[in-house]
Amino acid sequence: MQAFPINYVALLAATVVKFLIAFAWFTFLFGKQWSALMKLKPNKKDMKKTMTRGMIIDFVGAFIMAYVLVHAAHYAGAKTWDQGALVGFFNWLGFIGVTTLSSNTWEKRPFKLWLINNGYHLLALLVMGVIVTVWV
Numbered sequence: 001m002q003a004f005p006i007n008y009v010a011l012l013a014a015t016v017v018k019f020l021i022a023f024a025w026f027t028f029l030f031g032k033q034w035s036a037l038m039k040l041k042p043n044k045k046d047m048k049k050t051m052t053r054g055m056i057i058d059f060v061g062a063f064i065m066a067y068v069l070v071h072a073a074h075y076a077g078a079k080t081w082d083q084g085a086l087v088g089f090f091n092w093l094g095f096i097g098v099t100t101l102s103s104n105t106w107e108k109r110p111f112k113l114w115l116i117n118n119g120y121h122l123l124a125l126l127v128m129g130v131i132v133t134v135w136v
Contacts, residue, residue, distance in 0.1 A: 018128055037109070089122070
């Protein structure tokens with residue numbers, strides 16, 4: 001198998017964009033609804049530690065996701081923005097959407113929570129797919 005060149009600037013951009021989407025999604029757009037559905041009670045003492053740890057893990061996870069998405073787009077032969085978005089969509093559908101729906105069902109969590117969480121993942125993967133596909 002021959003290696004292909006990876007644009008690490010695009011990889012980092014996709015990572016940062018996913019991180020920014022998460023910030024907007026879980027603060028301004030759906031933060032209150034998400035917190036209520038998760039039954040979270042803010043504790044200022046633990047909040048800083050939890051937030052810092054969560055943000056680091058999310059950033060590393062976003063980088064890994066972008067790296068895998070680069071490969072998925074390459075092997076799918078995606079060249080245009082809509083093809084990149086389609087790669088993102090099918091990765092969401094096949095790996096995140098169905099897995100989290102199953103978990104959400106077994107954990108007896110509200111479907112609205114699944115919609116909020118997966119709306120974020122879907123949007124992030126669509127945008128990331130576009131970035132890693134067209135920014136070569």
